[in-house]
Amino acid sequence: MKVVVDMNKCQDHGQCVFAAPDVFSLDDAGHLAYVSDPDDALRDEVEEAADVCPLQAIRIEA
Amino acid sequence: MNARIVVAGASMAGLRAAEQLRAAGWSGAITLVGDEPHLPYNRPPLSKEVLAGKAPFESLAFRPRASVSDVEWRLGRTVVAAGLDERTVRLDDGTELSYDGLVVATGMRPRRLNCPGPKAGRHTVRTLDDAQGLREALTRPGARVVVVGAGFIGCEVAATAVGLGVAEVTVVDPLPLPMAGPLGELLGRALLKRHEERGVRFALGAGVAGFTGGDRVTGVVLSDGSVLPADVVVESVGSVANTEWLEGNGLDLTDGVLTDACLRAGGRPDVVAVGDVARFPNARYDGVPRRVEHWCIPTDTAKHAAKTLVADAAPGPFAPLPSFWSDQHDFRLQSFGAPVLGRQDVRVLDGDPEGDVLVGYHHDDRLVGVVALGGQAVAASAARYRAELLKQPALTMTV
Ligand SMILES: Cc1cc2nc3c(=O)[nH]c(=O)nc-3n(C[C@H](O)[C@H](O)[C@H](O)COP(=O)(O)OP(=O)(O)OC[C@H]3O[C@@H](n4cnc5c(N)ncnc54)[C@H](O)[C@@H]3O)c2cc1C
Ligand code: SF4
Numbered sequence: 001m002k003v004v005v006d007m008n009k010c011q012d013h014g015q016c017v018f019a020a021p022d023v024f025s026l027d028d029a030g031h032l033a034y035v036s037d038p039d040d041a042l043r044d045e046v047e048e049a050a051d052v053c054p055l056q057a058i059r060i061e062a
Numbered sequence: 063m064n065a066r067i068v069v070a071g072a073s074m075a076g077l078r079a080a081e082q083l084r085a086a087g088w089s090g091a092i093t094l095v096g097d098e099p100h101l102p103y104n105r106p107p108l109s110k111e112v113l114a115g116k117a118p119f120e121s122l123a124f125r126p127r128a129s130v131s132d133v134e135w136r137l138g139r140t141v142v143a144a145g146l147d148e149r150t151v152r153l154d155d156g157t158e159l160s161y162d163g164l165v166v167a168t169g170m171r172p173r174r175l176n177c178p179g180p181k182a183g184r185h186t187v188r189t190l191d192d193a194q195g196l197r198e199a200l201t202r203p204g205a206r207v208v209v210v211g212a213g214f215i216g217c218e219v220a221a222t223a224v225g226l227g228v229a230e231v232t233v234v235d236p237l238p239l240p241m242a243g244p245l246g247e248l249l250g251r252a253l254l255k256r257h258e259e260r261g262v263r264f265a266l267g268a269g270v271a272g273f274t275g276g277d278r279v280t281g282v283v284l285s286d287g288s289v290l291p292a293d294v295v296v297e298s299v300g301s302v303a304n305t306e307w308l309e310g311n312g313l314d315l316t317d318g319v320l321t322d323a324c325l326r327a328g329g330r331p332d333v334v335a336v337g338d339v340a341r342f343p344n345a346r347y348d349g350v351p352r353r354v355e356h357w358c359i360p361t362d363t364a365k366h367a368a369k370t371l372v373a374d375a376a377p378g379p380f381a382p383l384p385s386f387w388s389d390q391h392d393f394r395l396q397s398f399g400a401p402v403l404g405r406q407d408v409r410v411l412d413g414d415p416e417g418d419v420l421v422g423y424h425h426d427d428r429l430v431g432v433v434a435l436g437g438q439a440v441a442a443s444a445a446r447y448r449a450e451l452l453k454q455p456a457l458t459m460t461v
Contacts, residue, residue: 009117009121011389012438012441012442013387013396013441014441014442014445015358015385017445018445018448026442026445029438029439030438030439030441030442031438047127050125051078051081051361052358052361054104054106054357054387055107056104056124056125059125
């Protein structure tokens with residue numbers, strides 16, 4: 001699956017990290033890093049991450 | 063016959079409920095009824111980015127999951143009554159909808175000040191239309207703004223107004239410190255100082271007695287008789303639950319809809335409440351039912367309530383960890399847990415209140431909440447305490 005985070009929207013809330021730690025992480029400065037092509041087995045997690053992003057910055061494409 | 067679940071209220075909690083009903087296996091019909099003309103949209107930016115003009119109104123729309131592409135939306139329609147014994151709701155156009163399951167997701171509306179004086183020029187911020195109107199008023203040259211209520215939304219609006227270049231922004235509140243009700247004195251003082259340094263004025267310890275002006279507001283009369291000149295008044299004095307339509311069904315509607323731990327209302331297996339309007343016991347704390355007006359709650363409650371409605375067995379215990387954020391000026395507040403339950407024992411965990419600070423709230427020596435105030439790094443460090451809060455055993459206490 002393909003994940004896109006709109007980095008213009010993202011404000012590093014990190015809620016996505018709690019929902020899908022295998023896909024999203026915050027670096028030491030507190031900024032978001034993520035895997036853009038996670039395994040399909042992680043779809044539930046990623047959908048949950050998209051739900052809980054306060055800025056609604058996460059898009060799942062296919 | 064086609065089975066149907068009706069969701070009353072088509073905002074965040076309503077949408078999440080529909081999505082979670084599908085995730086829980088409901089394949090019958092879903093009808094969402096909402097009195098706003100818009101599809102569900104995200105409210106927090108209404109007092110922040112969108113009010114500031116940094117994000118367009120269109121950017122607020124939620125992106126519904128594909129699983130709800132077949133649900134029926136009845137927008138611009140109000141649910142005016144419910145017959146829970148008959149399993150029907152009535153809409154303002156006279157339509158009756160029968161249901162097999164009912165999700166109550168009608169949320170809150172702003173409480174209004176009941177004082178003498180003109181109405182024009184007085185704003186609240188709950189809906190897109192509210193925010194659009196307020197933005198227009200704030201961007202008129204020379205606007206003088208009085209915000210009534212020094213809670214989160216009031217302080218966010220004050221910060222946004224200053225950021226828009228409004229020269230005169232005053233926040234009025236009968237309490238001596240902003241946001242101290244939920245956050246306690248230590249952060250209340252730190253927040254007051256930060257707001258003042260960035261140009262917000264405060265009239266604290268004062269209530270509002272009325273408004274001056276003929277057709278439109280020209281000033282706010284305080285309880286001590288003084289008058290603050292104002293063309294724009296923002297009332298952010300709390301909210302009222304939208305539950306009138308449920309009256310007459312024997313539910314406890316004292317403050318929102320009282321539910322059990324499965325989020326069922328009135329012990330009915332076919333009626334659940336979600337989002338801001340639900341007053342539910344949290345097994346993580348003392349089991350006292352409370353409403354929680356945080357953005358995370360619609361999603362948490364929807365997940366649990368959907369299982370209650372769709373599955374035969376009761377879902378597991380409901381123990382969401384509340385979290386909350388607020389952006390004001392150039393700083394963020396990030397909260398995890400329930401600081402309000404630990405206001406008596408507040409400790410600085412890291413940093414100091416003059417700069418970036420991480421504060422812990424304790425009850426019986428146990429950490430029940432953390433709040434970070436400052437930049438991104440300290441907000442991220444609050445997140446590191448989240449795991450610790452999650453590990454804590456249930457709290458037994460009386461508040
Ligand atoms: C300006 C603002 C800023 C916020 N900022 C933050 C923040 O920074 N952080 C945070 O954690 N939380 C924040 N929140 C809180 C968060 O947005 C709410 O918790 C969330 O919106 C609750 O969603 P809900 O769907 O339960 O209720 P609502 O969003 O209130 O939705 C209820 C819907 O039901 C409709 N309705 C009501 N009665 C009827 C009826 N009889 N028939 C049909 N429809 C009806 C309403 O019009 C509304 O559309 C903020 C809220 C506001 C207003
Ligand atoms: S939750 Fe949203 S805003 Fe926060 S870090 Fe993840 S993508 Fe960014």
